[in-house]
Amino acid sequence: MELMVSVKDGEVWADDSGGSGLPLVLLHPGIGDSTIWDKLLPHLVQNHRVIQYDARGFGRSPAPAAPYSQAADLAAVLDHFELARAVLVGTSMGGATALSLAVGDPGRVAGLALFCPGVTGYEGLAAPEFMAQVEAFAKSGDMDGLLALCLRTWGAAGTGDDPEAVAQLRGALPSWFTTHPHQVPDPPAFDRLGELAVPCLLALGEQDQPEVVRCNEEMAAQIPGCRLVRMPGCDHLPTLRAPEAVAQLILELCEGVR
Secondary structure, eight states: EEEEETTTTTTEEEEOOOOOOOOEEOOOTTSGGGGGGGTTHHHHTTEEEEEOOOOTTTTTTTTOOOOHHHHHHHHHHHHHOOSSEEEEEETTTHHHHHHHHHSSGGEEEEEEEEEEEEOOTTTTSSOHHHOOOOOHHHTOOOHHHHHHHHHHHOOOOOOOOOOHHHHHHHHHHHHHHHHTTTTTTOOOOOGGGGOOOOEEEEEEEESSSSHHHHHHHHHHHHSTTTTEEEEETTTSHHHHHHHHHHHHHHHHHHHTTT
C-alpha cells in the first residue's frame, strides 16, 4: 500500500507490504532512493511486514521546505504505521539514520542490518580531495562530471555502462541540493555505539571508498556483538551488486531478533 506520510512540516512517500510478520523498515542511501531495494523485496515480504520510504527530496517524496531531521522523520514513519519496535535495515545515509534512532530512542529498535553505513560524529568519512571535487562540479553546474566522479568513487565494482547505478545516482544528485539547506544533522552517534544492545549486522563492500571501509571496521568494533561481514564483490551499492546475498544477511539477522 503506497501513501504519503506526514512528517514535521512536510511529507514523505512510503509503502507498506502489510502482513503480521516481524516488521522491517528499509532506509535507502543518499546516492539512490527506495527503488534500490526492489530486487530484495520478493525475498523479504514472504515472512515479514516490509515498510520503505523515500527520504525528503528523494524519489517520490517532495523536497523539504523547512528544517528537518532524518531520525525524526524515521520516528514519524514508525508512529504512522503504529510500530512500537522494528528491525531497521539501512545502507549508507539510511544506515546513519538507523543508528541515530537506535542510540537516541533504543526502545524502538529491535535489530540493525547495516550495509556500508554512515554514522554521525565520525571524522574523516569523506576524503578532502573528493569533497573538493564535488564542490567544484557543483559550483560549475557540471552534473555529468559529478555523476562520473560518484560512479568512480562509489561504483567501483561496476562494469560497462552500469545502468542501474547510473539511474540511482542521476535521480539522487539533484536531491543533494534541495535538501542541504534544510537538513539538520542528527546528534553524534559514533561515540555512543557501545550503548547498543540489539542484534546487529554490519556488511561492508571491499571495493568501497577506503575511508568508508575504515569507518565501517571501527563501527563494527564499537558495537557490542556486531557481526561484521566483508563483501568482496561490492562497492557502496551492495543492494545492486549482490541483492540475494544482502537479502539473506537481513533474514539471518532477523532470526536472532526476539
